[in-house]
Amino acid sequence: MSVVESIHEAVESIFGETVAQRRDFHKHPEIAFEEFRTAGVIADKLGVLGLDVRRGVAQTGVVAILEGARPGRTVLARADIDALPIQDEKDVSYRSQVMGKMHACGHDGHAAVLLSVAKLLTERRAELSGRVVFVFQPAEEMVGGAEAMLRAGALTGLEPDAVIGLHLSSEYPLGTVALRAGPSMAATDSFRVVLKGSGGHAAKPHNCVDPILGAAQLITTLQSLVARETDPQDSAVVSITSVHSGTAYNIIPETAEIKGTLRTFRPETRTHLKERLETLCRGVATNLRGEAVFSWIDESPAVHNDAAMTTRMQAVVATVVGADNVLESHKTMGGDDMALWLAQAPGCYYFVGGRSGPDTSWPHHHPRFDLDEKCLGIATETLLCGVLEYLRQG
Numbered sequence: 001m002s003v004v005e006s007i008h009e010a011v012e013s014i015f016g017e018t019v020a021q022r023r024d025f026h027k028h029p030e031i032a033f034e035e036f037r038t039a040g041v042i043a044d045k046l047g048v049l050g051l052d053v054r055r056g057v058a059q060t061g062v063v064a065i066l067e068g069a070r071p072g073r074t075v076l077a078r079a080d081i082d083a084l085p086i087q088d089e090k091d092v093s094y095r096s097q098v099m100g101k102m103h104a105c106g107h108d109g110h111a112a113v114l115l116s117v118a119k120l121l122t123e124r125r126a127e128l129s130g131r132v133v134f135v136f137q138p139a140e141e142m143v144g145g146a147e148a149m150l151r152a153g154a155l156t157g158l159e160p161d162a163v164i165g166l167h168l169s170s171e172y173p174l175g176t177v178a179l180r181a182g183p184s185m186a187a188t189d190s191f192r193v194v195l196k197g198s199g200g201h202a203a204k205p206h207n208c209v210d211p212i213l214g215a216a217q218l219i220t221t222l223q224s225l226v227a228r229e230t231d232p233q234d235s236a237v238v239s240i241t242s243v244h245s246g247t248a249y250n251i252i253p254e255t256a257e258i259k260g261t262l263r264t265f266r267p268e269t270r271t272h273l274k275e276r277l278e279t280l281c282r283g284v285a286t287n288l289r290g291e292a293v294f295s296w297i298d299e300s301p302a303v304h305n306d307a308a309m310t311t312r313m314q315a316v317v318a319t320v321v322g323a324d325n326v327l328e329s330h331k332t333m334g335g336d337d338m339a340l341w342l343a344q345a346p347g348c349y350y351f352v353g354g355r356s357g358p359d360t361s362w363p364h365h366h367p368r369f370d371l372d373e374k375c376l377g378i379a380t381e382t383l384l385c386g387v388l389e390y391l392r393q394g
């Protein structure tokens with residue numbers, strides 16, 4: 001039996017376990033930084049494998065280390081594990097058992113796949129030159145988990161040479177894998193601004209400083225950042241996603257709160273727009289005799305795939321799905337704090353297609369989101385082969 005065949009057989013033999021684990025996580029979703037059960041299941045399973053397990057990294061993160069038979073390089077494989085505050089509307093045996101919470105992005109599958117990869121690599125320890133660091137990351141959906149884990153010392157003493165990760169996706173058909181070199185997902189910078197005015201009677205605006213007028217001006221002014229200050233050949237988005245102010249028909253309120261998000265790719269564009277966004281907020285507030293209290297929340301750079309690592313992964317995934325099924329992924333303004341792991345070492349983040357019919361064609365974050373579970377096998381095999389290839393050839 002060839003190496004490729006034996007790996008495929010090993011992945012097949014563990015497929016039922018991978019699906020069962022995915023369904024277990026799917027039934028018990030936990031949102032950002034509340035993934036205590038999920039992290040417990042993960043850490044226990046890794047412990048049974050005999051790996052060096054670091055529990056409770058940033059509360060609900062787990063890191064496990066597999067030392068190969070011979071010294072060599074270190075490869076980091078990351079899965080995110082959090083669910084979303086969405087009510088599951090699917091009619092399947094494994095639907096969420098928690099009201100208002102659901103795995104609507106596939107992170108249940110990511111965690112199950114990485115556990116299976118950990119098990120299969122542990123069985124192949126003798127073939128490994130180097131070390132594998134398995135990272136199970138909480139709170140991707142609020143873009144805070146990676147930073148919190150890194151701050152908590154997740155990689156202390158581990159210094160990866162390469163980083164690999166995947167996202168299951170209903171955007172791509174089952175049987176395909178999509179990836180691209182260079183910028184792949186946008187930098188995400190969310191913000192909150194509180195416009196402080198001076199409240200009073202709605203019939204006497206001259207005695208007040210109206211923060212709602214300020215909010216209205218600010219919402220339109222901020223759109224000039226993309227329309228007038230960004231190279232039309234470049235990409236950027238400013239979206240205002242939350243506006244709160246006021247309580248009654250006849251009261252001018254004291255404050256107005258605006259939340260939104262900025263998405264960019266190029267670091268220069270990101271720096272410029274962040275600085276200008278803040279300046280515009282303060283400027284609009286000052287012009288109207290008010291004040292702006294500004295804060296950035298959940299900042300993450302763009303997901304950038306290393307060219308050489310992407311070429312390697314393209315070759316690896318072609319052995320699994322066939323060269324014709326290796327697609328170039330779309331560049332997306334969606335963000336992912338995988339970017340912070342990719343900032344540690346050259347790496348590749350790729351998408352594994354999971355769409356095979358109407359039930360698996362819902363967009364991510366939809367109440368009926370689901371995946372064709374056959375994609376779990378493809379994900380396991382591509383990730384396993386990616387790590388093996390890296391640690392075998394050096």
Ligand SMILES: [Zn+2]
Nearest residue numbers: 105141364365
């Ligand atoms: Zn998501």
Ligand SMILES: [Zn+2]
Nearest residue numbers: 105106107167
């Ligand atoms: Zn996701």
